[in-house]
Amino acid sequence: MAAPRPRSNTTDNRRFLGQLSLPERNFVAEALRTETVxxxxLLAAAIAALIWANTPLRDSYAGVGDFHFGPAALGLNLSVQHWAADGLLAVFFFVAGIELKRELVAGDLRDPKAALLPVAAAVCGMAVPALxxxxxNAAGGGSLAGWAVPTATDIAFALAVLAVIGTSLPSALRxxxxxxxxxxxxLAILIxxxxFTDTLxxxxxxxxxxxLGVFWVLLRKGxxxxxxxxxxxxxxxGLMYNSGVHATIAGVAMGLMLRCHRHEGEEHSPGEHVEHLVRPLSAGLAVPLFALFSAGVVVSxxxxxxxxxxxxxxxxxxGLVVGKSVGVFGGTWLTARFTRASLSDDLAWPDVLAVASLAGIGFTVSLLIGELAFTAGPVLTDEVKAAVLVGSLVAAVLATALLKMRNAKYRALCEAEERDEDSDGIPDIYEQDNPAYHLRMAEIHERKAAEHRRLAEVAGGAGEEYDRPA
Structure with a gap:
């Protein structure tokens, strides 16, 4: 029997973005730690690509990106840039598939009430930028082919911004x-x-x-x-690539097939175990290499x-700066409004706006969709890539300003979440309603009082009273 996974209190009909359950908090912390690194x-690779493409070495950048290798007989004699976009990003989407499966069977998306908020925010956060x-472009007479470019959010780049500016979000916002x-x-995979599938x-x-059927049978057979x-x-x-469907679809399909719920006696499900092994490869190698060979546009x-x-x-x-912020914030606010939910007492609507601004950092998938949308003109493709970089930068600056305004509040919330006075490895905030916790704290204070009296006696004191908290 699958071990049920505790969920956050976002399932409450009246409150959302409140305190997470301890298992959920620990999982989020571990996942975001890897994504932040x-x-x-990713940020370093993007900067390296821009430097490489805007120095006298720019010809070597183009030469390396256009270098072809691979078995031509299998239809896989691809350029380095194509290997990065079609091959390495399949690893990224494989991890995304596992994450989605885990959320659907063991996370917040399992409960329709809990799923409503992030799903509504994500849908509005993609629909509004496209609009x-x-x-x-309808007003300016431009091409409508790139409508999907500003719809994607790059979580790794957003977390890199948080790491660089030195702020941390409370666990509920993270x-x-x-x-x-x-x-x-x-949604990006579906788009x-x-x-972007022309011929099959x-x-x-x-x-x-x-x-994929064989893959599924092998998994079910253990x-x-x-x-x-x-x-x-x-x-x-390789077969998916040659079919005309973008090869990254194979990655997400295989990720969705992994079992992500735990059987009795299991510490980790197979999906969690594989994700733990593959996520560093995705975040540390696949995505940065894609950025290295996709973000190198000439800037003047x-x-x-x-x-x-x-x-x-x-x-x-x-789309990235305005559409994402308005879409994510608007979707969240409308969900709260029409479900009669209210925001956690610890947070305010400007906090949601700051997260919505972070969602405007659309780097990896936006660059990929830009390459797929504007295949006819390489000049326009590079200009759209430059627009992705500029839009992501502006969104990052805006989010930084909003987050810095609330940084003192975030720091206090994070300290409260991390406080562990009894050093038992469980934050005190999760034990405050537990009688055993209060008994343990009383014992700790009693030991401190005894030690204080002993030191006073050694120093010749008269048994100075120790002010033990109630």
Missing amino acids: GGVL VYTLT AFLLTLAVVDDL IAVF DFAALGGAVAG VRGWYVYVPLALAIW GGALGDVFTRPETLGVVL
Whole structure:
């Protein structure tokens, strides 16, 4: 029987973004720790790409990115840039698939009431940027092909911003941001699969589907061994690539097949175990390498000026900065309004707006969709990439300003969440209603009082009273 996983109190009909359950808090902390390290590496890779592409070494940057290798007989003689976008990002979406499966079967998305808030925020946070882009280009006579570019959120880059500016969000806001990004990734996958598949090779697609079926059967039979699954996964990926469907779909499909609920006696489910192994590869290698070969656009005064004058690029910037903030914040507020829910006493609506602004940092998937949307003109593709960088930067600056205004409040909340006076490894905030906790604290204070009296006697004191808290 699957061990039920405690959920946060966001399931309350009257309160949301409140204190998480202890298991949920620990899981979020571990997941975001890895993502934060990956985000810093991602940021470093993006900066390296920009430097490489805007120095006298720019020709070598283009040469390395265009270098082809791979088995041509299998239709896989790809450039380095394509290997990064189609191959390495499949690892990223594999982890995203596991995260989504875990949320659906063991996390907040399992409960429709708890899922309503992040799902509504994510849907509005993708619909409004697409609408902003469409209106901007309809008014300016631009191409509508890039409507999906500003719809994605890059959780790793957002966490890198948090790490760089030296602020930390309370666990409830961090969990909301993580769940929002998981739903965002799912919707981005659906957009790529539906809107960016031009032609289909049904034989290759049938082979990929058959491979996924074998993958599922092996998992259900309990077959173990990386030497079984890795070659099979590579075959599925290659068939999916040749089918015309974007190859990253294979990654998310395999991630969704892993079991993410725990059986009795299990410390970790297979999905959690695989995610723990693969997440560092995704965050530390796959995504930074993709950024290295996708973010290298030529930046000049004229090019930056064009970002704000061309409708396609202006639509991307406005979609990320304005559309994401309005969409995520509006979706959250409307959900609270129409479900008669109220915000946690520890937080205020400006906190939700700050998280909504962070969601405007759309780097990895936005760059990928930009490459898929504007394949006809490499110049426009680079300009759209520049717009993604500018929009993400503006969103990061805006979020930084909003977060810094509330940093003292966040610091106090985080300290309260981390306080562990009895040093038992469990934060005191989770034990305050437990009689055993109060008994243990009384024993600790009694020991401190006895030690104080002993020291006073040694020093020749007269048994100075120790003011023991009640």
